[in-house]
Amino acid sequence: MIAGAADLMSRRGVNATSMRDVVRHTATPRGSISHHFPDGKPQLIAEAVTFAGRQVSIPLEKAMNERGVIGGLKAFVASWRRQLEATGFEAGCPVLAVAVDRYVGEPSDKDDAAARQRLLDLAEGVFAHWRRIMLAALLREGLAAERAERLATLVVASIEGTVAMCRASRSADALDQVQEELEIVLASALACTKK
DSSP: OHHHHHHHHHHHOSTTOOHHHHHHHHTOOHHHHHHHOTTOHHHHHHHHHHHHHHHHHHHHHHHHHHHHHHHHHHHHHHHHHHHHHHTTTOOOOHHHHHHHOSOSSOTTOTTHHHHHHHHHHHHHHHHHHHHHHHHHHHHHTTOOHHHHHHHHHHHHHHHHHHHHHHHHHTSSHHHHHHHHHHHHHHHHHHHHHTO
């Protein structure tokens, strides 16, 4: 159910992903939702964000450790390309969906503001983790901490934004362009450390 909710969020956003949709999408018994997620949709969405974050962070960290910054970037972009192309550019990032959707539950839900803030905090934590992975790789390759932090933010923000652009255009062209520019920027920054 958690993976199914993450998938639906990546395609539809948070608002358009209902508990009923998750049950249908995952072919699970209806009663299992309330059993596993007694706090309802906000709990399911929170677990889906955590799941989606790990789905990116584990291979990203592995790629950065094994291939270095430039190779890791290529692997990061390639993973997003595969997802976009495999879904006909329907699926993006469920973590981004949480960051841009306005409501978690029903718009009239009095607890919605608190639930939304919890989910925004969770999404920010996922983005921060991805930045820390990139930061660690840049530091290992000798970049100064302040510059490494800025570049880590640039990479994550660029890829997240570009995935959204690719969905809108139904093309990976923007991903190719952003990858090329990021490689130039990163290679230039890393070359300065070797002088």
